[in-house]
Amino acid sequence: METEAKTGGIWIYAQTQGEKLHPVVYELLGVGRRLADELSCPLGAMLADCREALVEELFEYGADEVCIFEHSLLSQYSTDGYTKAVEQLVRERQPFALLIGGTDQGRDLAPRAAARIKTGLTVDCIEFKIEGKHTLCQIRPAFGSRLMAEIVTVGNTVSMCTVRPGMFAPAVSVAGRRGKLWHCSLELLPSEIRTRVVESEPEEYEHRDLACARVVVAGGMGVGGREGFELLDKLSKHLGGVTGGTRPAAANGWISHEKMIGQTGRIIAPELYIACGISGAVQHMLGVGGAKCVVAINSNPDAPIFETADYGIVADYRQFIPKLIEELE
Numbered sequence: 280m281e282t283e284a285k286t287g288g289i290w291i292y293a294q295t296q297g298e299k300l301h302p303v304v305y306e307l308l309g310v311g312r313r314l315a316d317e318l319s320c321p322l323g324a325m326l327a328d329c330r331e332a333l334v335e336e337l338f339e340y341g342a343d344e345v346c347i348f349e350h351s352l353l354s355q356y357s358t359d360g361y362t363k364a365v366e367q368l369v370r371e372r373q374p375f376a377l378l379i380g381g382t383d384q385g386r387d388l389a390p391r392a393a394a395r396i397k398t399g400l401t402v403d404c405i406e407f408k409i410e411g412k413h414t415l416c417q418i419r420p421a422f423g424s425r426l427m428a429e430i431v432t433v434g435n436t437v438s439m440c441t442v443r444p445g446m447f448a449p450a451v452s453v454a455g456r457r458g459k460l461w462h463c464s465l466e467l468l469p470s471e472i473r474t475r476v477v478e479s480e481p482e483e484y485e486h487r488d489l490a491c492a493r494v495v496v497a498g499g500m501g502v503g504g505r506e507g508f509e510l511l512d513k514l515s516k517h518l519g520g521v522t523g524g525t526r527p528a529a530a531n532g533w534i535s536h537e538k539m540i541g542q543t544g545r546i547i548a549p550e551l552y553i554a555c556g557i558s559g560a561v562q563h564m565l566g567v568g569g570a571k572c573v574v575a576i577n578s579n580p581d582a583p584i585f586e587t588a589d590y591g592i593v594a595d596y597r598q599f600i601p602k603l604i605e606e607l608e
């Protein structure tokens with residue numbers, strides 16, 4: 280069954296991070312532009328949090344249209360408020376597809392919004408293709424990455440999906456490129472937002488989003504405890520990365536659960552993945568399939584991780600990492 284590409288085009292959700300666009304937005308603009316060109320339809324970007332200063336940037340990175348919401352209750356993210364904004368966008372602009380970054384915020388917003396709009400949601404997409412004239416095929420790993428599922432949203436509704444960060448090349452900026460700006464008004468009452476932000480603090484280094492990190496240093500049971508993870512944190516900081524770990528490391532409380540990588544944890548796609556004291560169990564490695572370069576440090580030369588690593592270092596991490604940090608310093 281073919282869905283008609285509506286004139287509403289491809290839309291992306293432009294998440295912000297402080298005063299800037301979130302890095303995943305440039306990747307969404309990259310893939311969104313490609314799809315819009317293939318379908319000969321416009322590319323739109325939804326900016327929910329009233330940051331007009333970012334509109335020009337969205338145009339320069341490929342958006343033909345930007346829809347900005349102007350409501351004081353949207354100046355800060357809330358699931359309820361932003362769900363209503365997405366619902367409004369879909370009603371007004373009738374997108375053919377809406378792409379949302381698979382960040383912490385995107386993974387919170389997308390299922391709620393999809394349920395509200397009464398459409399399906401394909402999570403963790405790593406590729407898209409256009410089939411026939413108007414069918415968007417959303418591709419994501421399934422059954423523990425043993426196969427790639429090709430999912431099509433049927434019916435007269437928006438194809439909604441989250442996109443795995445790090446999978447698509449960011450869009451390239453064209454200085455001076457302009458598009459059409461829509462100001463969207465929204466009826467939203469304070470009572471509709473059921474959560475209240477009591478206090479906010481700048482993100483601690485260790486809570487940065489693992490899914491978007493360019494460098495991840497991860498530890499497993501071989502790290503032996505929290506002190507070992509402090510050493511890994513030190514290396515992460517030197518490399519501008521984020522620390523993660525295996526399920527047993529999380530189960531032992533050496534890292535928080537949101538830092539757990541693998542089949543039942545986070546799926547990551549960094550440029551560089553450094554695995555310390557990790558055996559390389561299939562359930563863990565399913566989470567790092569998108570890593571461009573895997574470096575394994577393990578004291579056991581027969582550890583299975585060496586079969587998939589690009590670089591293998593047979594060493595005790597407690598001796599190797601301090602030397603590496605020394606070199607970096």
Ligand SMILES: Cc1cc2nc3c(=O)[nH]c(=O)nc-3n(C[C@H](O)[C@H](O)[C@H](O)COP(=O)(O)OP(=O)(O)OC[C@H]3O[C@@H](n4cnc5c(N)ncnc54)[C@H](O)[C@@H]3O)c2cc1C
Nearest residue numbers: 499500501525526541542543556557558562563578579596
């Ligand atoms: C249904 C299911 C889902 C699962 N989901 C996940 C998941 O999402 N993520 C996940 O990670 N696991 C998951 N697991 C668990 C997984 O099967 C493995 O048990 C786990 O990944 C192993 O963790 P590890 O590598 O930290 O520990 P181990 O397998 O114990 O490996 C420790 C490694 O450290 C090395 N080592 C020891 N000392 C040192 C040292 N000083 N220096 C360097 N190397 C050293 C050892 O040689 C060894 O290779 C799942 C399991 C099941 C059944």
